[in-house]
Amino acid sequence: MTIESGSTTQVTQQPDAAQERAGFDEISILWISEGMSCDGDTVSMTAAGQPAIEDVVLGLIPGLPKVNLYNKVLSPSLGGEDFLAPFRAAARGELTPFILVIEGSIPNQNIIEGGGYWTSFGNDLETGEPLTLNWWIDQLAPKAWAVVAAGTCATYGGIHAMAGNPTGSMGLADYLGWDFKSQGALPVVNVPGCPIQPENFMETLTWVLYHAAGSAPPPPLDHMLRPQWLFGKTVHEGCDRAAYYEQGDFAKDYNSPKCQVKVGCWGPVVNCNVPKRGWMGGLGGCPNVGGICIGCTMPGFPDAFMPFMDEPTGGSLSSVLIRPYGAFIRRMRGITSMAVNQEPKWRHNRPELTSGYDPYWRA
């Protein structure tokens, strides 16, 4: 893994001039959820209202190409070959352009001896044997105009790639190489989250579609290929409870509305916008509503954050240091608060005006 490859920064520093390319009028989205996944990213995507998937598919968003979505869960087809037809056509090079969306971590087929498989997507028409996810990625990724990894499993391996896993699972960029470039000259576009925050994903997909239409530069990505505007800040920086941290006021258990760092919250170091954006339509989230941040958008998830319900290692020093400072600030604010929590003395119903009113006042 070469996180310092820098290639992605170049993408953002030197965006394509939109005018140079006419863009596409129509594009297909081939969505494969047969990775090591729970299909939770597809389900989460249907929760987005900003924009909603049906608005994109029905052409209600101005300036986007016509979108043909092929996703197993939402497919109107009965399944089988009927559903697989566009995937087979794309593998033969007969369907372009398309955006390949991968959901789920990528297992290591190379550790299997013989004809077994960890996960498959349809069958080989010649032999009748299952076609592995890896076979499909090998066929489709080089032909895709863009490749999008939906969710932490597909981006960085996630839960199914945790220590002790039997499948050798990894993220898509680990599998394709971190310097991979799609036909549209984009690296893998990573939208982490376990699952994806619904609007984070639909907004990123919409930007990629504007880019496909030729009306926007490529989305700006950071060194881990995440959209910068979504993952550039930490949980803590958007958290309702962050002020408690600053005042050294920590929850001792989960009954408390105060800062949860001491009971397992990783918010200060996790790149994620959920406390600020909410989970869907501005509602819910993690530490802001009483859930510890377990780092589910991060490349180190889950191992680096376990056990989840203990204070983060390294967090104890900073929370000890902030204690005297926080206590002082809290006391000062207490004094100020007493002053501002009282009404000024001139508000009364005695038969006299003591507000300082002077009709002829001059400076």
Added chain:
Amino acid sequence: MTATEARGAGRVPAQIVDMSWDPITRIIGNLGIYTKIDFANREVVECHSTSSLFRGYSVFMKGKDPRDAGFITSRICGICGDNHTTCSNYAQQMAYGIKPPPLAEHITNLGEAAEYMFDHTIFQDNLVFVDFCEAMVKATNPSVLARAENTPAPRAHLHGKRTIADIMRAFNPFEGDIYKQALKISRTTREMFCLMEGRHVHPSTLYPGGVGTMPQPTTFTDYLSRLINIIDFIKQAVALNDDVFDFFYQALPGYEEVGRRRTLLACWGAFQNPDACDYRYQTMNDWGQKMYVTPGIIVDGELVTNNLIDINLGLRILLGSSYYDDWAGQEPLVTHDPLGNPIDIRHPWNQTTVPVPQKRDFTGNYSWVMSPRWLNPQTGDHLALDTGGGPLARLWSTALNGLVDTPYVKATGHSVHITLPKGEKLPETTLEWTIPPWSNTIERDRARPYFIAYAAAMALHFLEQATTLVHAGDTHTFTDFTVPDEAIGCGFHEAVRGVLSHHLVIKDKKIANYHPYPPTPWNASPRDTYGTPGPYEDAVQGQPIFEENGPDDFKGVDIMRTVRSFDPCLPCGVHMYLGNGHTLTTTHTPTYGAS
């Protein structure tokens, strides 16, 4: 064991065609259905169900901190992850010897009720109903659609659709108004979920010991106002579904045989009653019967047991046709339960999962799903219980038990009364779900909107309980605990699509064993050690075919309706691939034909 009995006379020489669907669409997970269809006699003669995904939760959880189990097991399923977290917390609470404050139970129940409303709505209206929509019926049974155009909808006064065909049109994917409305409703119900459990799919505020959800009055007001806004949609959904399903029985005589199997239903119960539940194994029977969905095993219409201890003791995990090594020769981790009852080596507490990837062989091993069965102590049979897609078993068990009695939901012994308050358009309404004559495809589907109503009604009850506590100033939501050196625990709950159990063994404060059993391994299991087919296989095998297309343009809609009626969800365990219908054998087969 199977429901399939050879049909009688009037048979012609069989014309058997291999047909398979892999992957199956409009479900969550990787499921394949492989069939042999006799087109001459228009029935399915053989069915194999296969899951092509292995991830290994019970493998990689070993040695981890047990408190992490709920966070990890949520990731088993991308649609009912919260059911796993909840179930895991139930199992942990037993192991840690703790009981969450009552408000935490109400908040968990409210979250789970919102989950049932969300998941059943999106599954029924956006996934299942595409099989009954105008476009699909036109492609598979044009004569039925013609009849639907001329059949007035009996409940038009409730839902506003004049004919059955108008209802079918409203379900056309991405375009029909009910399809689109259902997507929106599934967002509202997910918002309700997020108010209680933080995030959907994988909740952020559930812990062993309770919840972290901030129990402010606003939390409950925001939930209630959304619930009241969708209450009329729920009443209309029941009416729309009843109209279409009643019409299918009329338009296609014999449709009750589609997906019909012996009544072998299992429900593990849902919605804890905090007044009764202390999470102790020893008293599990008592508090299990106080749950607001009553557990039960129903065989041929009879309630075999509603005792969670008996249910637990009878669990057996058989291998048969799945890609795993057996663990039978190993030392058992748990020899006796806390009451001293012996625990079998094939019980989840003693299971070891050893994956062996291999080629798919329908005469040997063909699935990543194992075969959970329940050993009936009365008969010695390993029963291939199914969940009826969830709602069928839940309503059936609750109705038959006759124990649930709340202001909004009452079980009568043969039915369940569900009362929903006045909405914007429709008055207060009491719905009655009555135990049907069959456990089949249409009744599995019909039970689903009724259970949405059930969940909504129970949510009103939980809201009243929760706000009473909050108004009285009791806002405790979490009980602290320490992880013992050694303990065992089990959790019984209902995932949206049916039975869910988690079995946990702790040694040296670490997970020594953890086996979650979601509904789909029960429903999608392959043939077990005794050759007994799993419920999908059994329900599809022997079912008649009503589709008007022949082998060349066959869509398999009746088979798909059956499989989807179980609400397949195989991240927790499963693919249909429609082959181009090449003729495998055309033969006089004594087994199938009456030559």
